[in-house]
Amino acid sequence: MMLNIPRLFVFGLITVVRRSCAFLENTDKEVTEPPKIAIIGGGIGGTSASYFLSELFGDDAILDLYEADTIGGRLATIPIGERKYEVGGSIIHPKNEYMVKFASKFGLAKRAECSSRMGLFNGEEYVFKDSDWSFVTIMKLLWRYGLDAYRLEELTESMLGSFGKIYRLQEEGHAYEDVGSLLSAMDPTFLKMTHSPTASWLKGLGFHDLMINELVMAVTQCNYGQTPDIQAFVGAISVAGADSDLWAVDGGNRRVPEELLKASRAALLKRLVTEISFKEDGRFTVASVDSEMPFKHLFVEGNSAAIPEVEEQISQPQDYDIVIIATPLTEDKSNIKFTNFTEELKFPGRYERIVCTMVQGKLVPETLKFTDDDPLDEILVTNPRLIFNSFGKQFPVDLEDCSENLPDVWKIFSPNPLPEEQLNIFFKERNSTHVIDWLAYPHYESDQEMAKFVLTPGMYHVNAIEWAGSAMEMEIIGAKNVALLAYKYWKKDPNAGRKTIKDEL
Ligand SMILES: Cc1cc2nc3c(=O)[nH]c(=O)nc-3n(C[C@H](O)[C@H](O)[C@H](O)COP(=O)(O)OP(=O)(O)OC[C@H]3O[C@@H](n4cnc5c(N)ncnc54)[C@H](O)[C@@H]3O)c2cc1C
Numbered sequence: 398m399m400l401n402i403p404r405l406f407v408f409g410l411i412t413v414v415r416r417s418c419a420f421l422e423n424t425d426k427e428v429t430e431p432p433k434i435a436i437i438g439g440g441i442g443g444t445s446a447s448y449f450l451s452e453l454f455g456d457d458a459i460l461d462l463y464e465a466d467t468i469g470g471r472l473a474t475i476p477i478g479e480r481k482y483e484v485g486g487s488i489i490h491p492k493n494e495y496m497v498k499f500a501s502k503f504g505l506a507k508r509a510e511c512s513s514r515m516g517l518f519n520g521e522e523y524v525f526k527d528s529d530w531s532f533v534t535i536m537k538l539l540w541r542y543g544l545d546a547y548r549l550e551e552l553t554e555s556m557l558g559s560f561g562k563i564y565r566l567q568e569e570g571h572a573y574e575d576v577g578s579l580l581s582a583m584d585p586t587f588l589k590m591t592h593s594p595t596a597s598w599l600k601g602l603g604f605h606d607l608m609i610n611e612l613v614m615a616v617t618q619c620n621y622g623q624t625p626d627i628q629a630f631v632g633a634i635s636v637a638g639a640d641s642d643l644w645a646v647d648g649g650n651r652r653v654p655e656e657l658l659k660a661s662r663a664a665l666l667k668r669l670v671t672e673i674s675f676k677e678d679g680r681f682t683v684a685s686v687d688s689e690m691p692f693k694h695l696f697v698e699g700n701s702a703a704i705p706e707v708e709e710q711i712s713q714p715q716d717y718d719i720v721i722i723a724t725p726l727t728e729d730k731s732n733i734k735f736t737n738f739t740e741e742l743k744f745p746g747r748y749e750r751i752v753c754t755m756v757q758g759k760l761v762p763e764t765l766k767f768t769d770d771d772p773l774d775e776i777l778v779t780n781p782r783l784i785f786n787s788f789g790k791q792f793p794v795d796l797e798d799c800s801e802n803l804p805d806v807w808k809i810f811s812p813n814p815l816p817e818e819q820l821n822i823f824f825k826e827r828n829s830t831h832v833i834d835w836l837a838y839p840h841y842e843s844d845q846e847m848a849k850f851v852l853t854p855g856m857y858h859v860n861a862i863e864w865a866g867s868a869m870e871m872e873i874i875g876a877k878n879v880a881l882l883a884y885k886y887w888k889k890d891p892n893a894g895r896k897t898i899k900d901e902l
């Protein structure tokens with residue numbers, strides 16, 4: 398969801414390394430026979446993994462991408478009236494280099510972003526409201542939060558600087574077996590942050606309770622449906638999501654995974670993977686069933702979180718040299734069975750339920766304690782006991798001009814479905830109501846165990862990275878990492894894929 402904390406929170410890029418004049422030196426060994434690779438999941442993680450695998454292996458590798466539902470996964474749009482709206486992952490940070498690069502490579506424009514007024518609501522009243530003038534808003538922020546407002550911006554800026562190191566490391570072909578080592582390679586503090594609650598980490602840096610309980614609470618609620626008890630690395634990602642320079646892809650963010658799949662050499666198998674088994678020769682058998690859109694109810698009112706019951710259908714097992722899993726594997730999110738592995742594979746944890754209610758209709762502003770004379774477009778909450786996590790006015794994915802006359806569409810995130818009676822109180826007129834029930838992102842602990850990318854040699858898990866933080870760019874970084882791991886494994890050479898990038902002085 399788009400926040401609009403004004404430009405005080407714009408994070409400048411600290412360019413760690415100058416890359417414009419870099420040249421590449423390839424140190425790869427001779428190519429061996431082409432491997433057969435399965436990619437399971439066609440979200441941004443699986444499609445970018447396919448893309449990177451095509452890049453690394455060249456024409457020869459045989460890539461099969463299994464997707465049971467829709468390409469894009471948690472990047473999803475629904476039609477409301479004549480237009481489409483984002484209902485899943487919606488905002489992208491300007492420093493998300495992979496997303497920026499993909500959008501430009503595929504000729505995808507940024508969609509128009511309109512200014513909006515945000516308020517921080519505690520259930521009774523607004524503890525903070527944007528002004529129409531960003532200068533006044535900045536003064537109000539400094540008035541309420543003092544230097545904390547400025548220091549939070551500085552902190553995020555410096556973290557983004559360290560975060561940016563990953564692009565250079567990956568371009569040079571470095572890969573990591575687990576999420577902890579990947580984070581440490583960017584900055585050892587990042588791994589420590591995953592073991593500390595956001596609130597105490599910020600307190601340790603001298604931030605005050607007011608800032609943590611209001612602004613930070615509002616962004617963790619809005620972005621992850623959780624409180625600042627969540628581990629501090631994902632807490633920091635939430636804070637970075639409060640920039641005003643955030644963007645989205647014209648036509649919908651799911652266009653990026655669609656284009657990535659086309660640009661890769663993967664064949665799309667519209668099948669639901671049911672079982673992966675380890676073979677004596679070290680290869681893998683992937684069993685799947687025909688899926689005539691088992692999650693079809695995703696785009697109607699109902700529960701997309703429920704895992705579909707798979708009827709007994711003819712299974713078509715296929716053998717692969719390498720398997721890339723690009724979907725969450727926790728019990729609540731996956732039915733994939735793992736058989737004949739020497740070690741038991743465990744996927745602890747659960748995903749957070751976020752109900753996204755899209756209403757086209759007229760809001761009764763008084764029910765949210767504001768008036769038509771003093772309108773708000775974005776209501777964030779500082780109280781985790783409210784029935785909603787955020788409430789925001791939406792624009793279609795193909796918006797060209799903010800002055801366009803559009804019917805009001807509101808997006809409400811809540812931990813549980815909103816009862817009809819409640820919606821009738823919020824809205825005086827409702828043309829349409831769509832409910833998308835997500836198991837959206839991990840339920841984060843204060844001290845979060847980091848997962849492994851390598852499940853066994855030859856089998857890799859992109860979504861391990863979600864336990865550090867779930868976001869489009871994170872999935873792409875995870876995908877690039879597992880593509881490199883797979884390449885090194887196949888070449889039997891830990892240095893395969895390594896490049897030396899020399900900067901011109
Ligand atoms: C409501 C919401 C808001 C969000 N907001 C943002 C945001 O503003 N910015 C941001 O960067 N991120 C945001 N995120 C997070 C972001 O959307 C996710 O991190 C990212 O899209 C996950 O991508 P993925 O490819 O790893 O997983 P998914 O998108 O979940 O893809 C997995 C795919 O695998 C398929 N699949 C699963 N099991 C099988 C099987 N057995 N066989 C075959 N196929 C299978 C599924 O159908 C799915 O398409 C948001 C997420 C949600 C839900």
Ligand SMILES: *[C@@H]1O[C@H](CO)[C@@H](O)[C@H](O)[C@H]1NC(C)=O
Pocket residue numbers: 674675682736737
């Ligand atoms: C698991 O291994 C056993 C013994 O090697 C074999 O009989 C069985 O078919 C295997 N199962 C699968 C699903 O490959």
Ligand SMILES: *[C@@H]1O[C@H](CO)[C@@H](O)[C@H](O)[C@H]1NC(C)=O
Pocket residue numbers: 478757758759804805826827828
């Ligand atoms: C309801 O839909 C009609 C037709 O699409 C539109 O003209 C009208 O503005 C909508 N009303 C509201 C309250 O959104």
